[in-house]
Amino acid sequence: MNEDFDRSLNRFQRKLTSFMANELTLDYVENLLNSEDQEVFTEYLKNSPLLQDRLVAIEKGRKYCEVLSQIQPSKEYLNRISQAKIGWALVAEKLTWSHWPEMARWSVEALVVALTVAILLPLLPLKKISRWLPNPVQEIILAEIQRPKVDLGQKSEGDSVAVQLSQTHFEEIEAQGHAQKPFDDPIEKQFRSTKSEVPIQREQEKGSEPESGKGNKFVYRVFMQTSDLEAVTEKIKQQVSSLEGKKAGQVELGWHKDNGSYFHFSMPEINYEKLLAALREIGPVRIYKDPHKRVMPVGQIRFILVLEEKQKE
Amino acid sequence: MSEDGALQSLCLAFLFIVVDEKNAERETSRAFHDFKQRRAKIPHSPGVAEQLIVSILNQYLSRFNFPGSWGVGEFLDRQDRFSSPSQSKNLVQPVLFNKKNWNFEISSSKKYLNFDLGPWMDFRKNASQEEFISVLSVLILKIPIEYVARGLKVSQGTVRTRLSLGLERLSQTLVSVGDASL
Numbered sequence A: 001m002n003e004d005f006d007r008s009l010n011r012f013q014r015k016l017t018s019f020m021a022n023e024l025t026l027d028y029v030e031n032l033l034n035s036e037d038q039e040v041f042t043e044y045l046k047n048s049p050l051l052q053d054r055l056v057a058i059e060k061g062r063k064y065c066e067v068l069s070q071i072q073p074s075k076e077y078l079n080r081i082s083q084a085k086i087g088w089a090l091v092a093e094k095l096t097w098s099h100w101p102e103m104a105r106w107s108v109e110a111l112v113v114a115l116t117v118a119i120l121l122p123l124l125p126l127k128k129i130s131r132w133l134p135n136p137v138q139e140i141i142l143a144e145i146q147r148p149k150v151d152l153g154q155k156s157e158g159d160s161v162a163v164q165l166s167q168t169h170f171e172e173i174e175a176q177g178h179a180q181k182p183f184d185d186p187i188e189k190q191f192r193s194t195k196s197e198v199p200i201q202r203e204q205e206k207g208s209e210p211e212s213g214k215g216n217k218f219v220y221r222v223f224m225q226t227s228d229l230e231a232v233t234e235k236i237k238q239q240v241s242s243l244e245g246k247k248a249g250q251v252e253l254g255w256h257k258d259n260g261s262y263f264h265f266s267m268p269e270i271n272y273e274k275l276l277a278a279l280r281e282i283g284p285v286r287i288y289k290d291p292h293k294r295v296m297p298v299g300q301i302r303f304i305l306v307l308e309e310k311q312k313e
Numbered sequence B: 001m002s003e004d005g006a007l008q009s010l011c012l013a014f015l016f017i018v019v020d021e022k023n024a025e026r027e028t029s030r031a032f033h034d035f036k037q038r039r040a041k042i043p044h045s046p047g048v049a050e051q052l053i054v055s056i057l058n059q060y061l062s063r064f065n066f067p068g069s070w071g072v073g074e075f076l077d078r079q080d081r082f083s084s085p086s087q088s089k090n091l092v093q094p095v096l097f098n099k100k101n102w103n104f105e106i107s108s109s110k111k112y113l114n115f116d117l118g119p120w121m122d123f124r125k126n127a128s129q130e131e132f133i134s135v136l137s138v139l140i141l142k143i144p145i146e147y148v149a150r151g152l153k154v155s156q157g158t159v160r161t162r163l164s165l166g167l168e169r170l171s172q173t174l175v176s177v178g179d180a181s182l
Helices: A002-011 A018-029 A035-047 A049-069 A075-082 A086-095 A102-123 A126-130 A157-176 A188-196 A229-242 A269-282 B005-016 B021-041 B046-063 B071-079 B110-114 B118-127 B129-140 B145-151 B156-177
Strands: A216-227 A255-257 A259-267 A285-296 A302-307
Touching: A018 A035, A018 A285, A018 A302, A018 B156, A035 A049, A049 B118, A049 B129, A049 B156, A075 B021, A086 B071, A188 B145, A216 A229, A216 A269, A229 A259, A255 A269, A269 A285, A269 A302, A285 A302, A302 B129, B005 B021, B005 B046, B005 B118, B005 B129, B021 B046, B021 B118, B046 B129, B118 B129, B118 B156, B129 B156, B145 B156
Parallel strands: A216 A302
Antiparallel strands: A216 A285, A255 A259, A259 A302
16 A cells, blocks of 8 residues: 555656756755755756766855955955045046047147147257258259349339348448458349340439438449459549548458459549549449438438459450 | 945955956945945845945946956956966966955965966856856855845846856866866
């Protein structure tokens, strides 16, 4: 009777599926299963190598975690953390570069690059560097002066530029007082070449008389050529002296150059016609009356005469 | 759980999450600050602190899209920089701790002085967030499964399943790197 009852019980004994067995593995390890479940699980475990492996793996993992859980922070460490200032840490985190907006980061980077270039560029020895670089262009055009028309009734703008530049050049020569070629200036050469074929024409004849009362704000520039430089220079010096001309610059009248002489002088305005007549006797004369910042006394005029030796052809 | 206990748990948790003592200290400070603020708003009852700790840790892990972000960004650095003298291929350099900050006082066995963080690093890299936080909370922080389940807002059975899967994954890591740590 009892045997029959046990057989009937065995017929209804619960059998574990693999899913259920897996779910109960941890409980089995922790001894949380009741006696009946534990018996069933043990029975299943005997016939399941996979479950045995799983059981071993879980036990191994638990052991390892047990090892790690033994680590404990020290009291000093805990105190330090509990007293840490969180506010500043949060602010610092917000201000970290990685938290900035992308646009702000790009702007700052661009600013840094621009500042770096602006600081470093002036410090670079660009002149030295440019010598090392291949530079096919050896000439630098400072100014382009167009050849004026033959009619000089009205002076072109280019002329005035050339005159001002050449005047500055001559004044520098006077101030320095040492050997320097007054005719080496390319602008002056250009100036002279543009006027080489122009007939003599006086500005005075066009009614540009010196302003009376306020002084004379002009300078007369005279260009001549001669084949006998020494003789003509002496002759002009005598003429100027006889007409009460006095040197205006620092160099003597007839300051000799390699291929010319230079006269910078002032004289009474009434002797202008006499001087012009005397110069015309020597040779062709080109006279230009140019405005100048230096004001001459009333009745006095200033001349800059350049006498150039004619080239032998 | 008192505030000191919570701080201790957070310290340990972030040590095993970040595996970088300096960053763990920073993150623990913030988490503890957050813990205190949230604790003040909740009426006192058993297990509240544990639930809060689990919740805070879960939020922290979610922020970094665990486990995808472990391999990139700052965590990539940390993984490369902080590794244990293990046999794991991913870990080359030893993890360095300041001895003043941590107590490794396990007198019964000297193995703890040479414990290997390599398997844990591998586990942290390969496990899902659910598995990781279950193992961390239950087996390392010793938080009861009931409170872990409440903190994660899941059933206890779910936590047990995740824990089981997590342990299995961890043991696979242990097999792959050897049993030097045990």
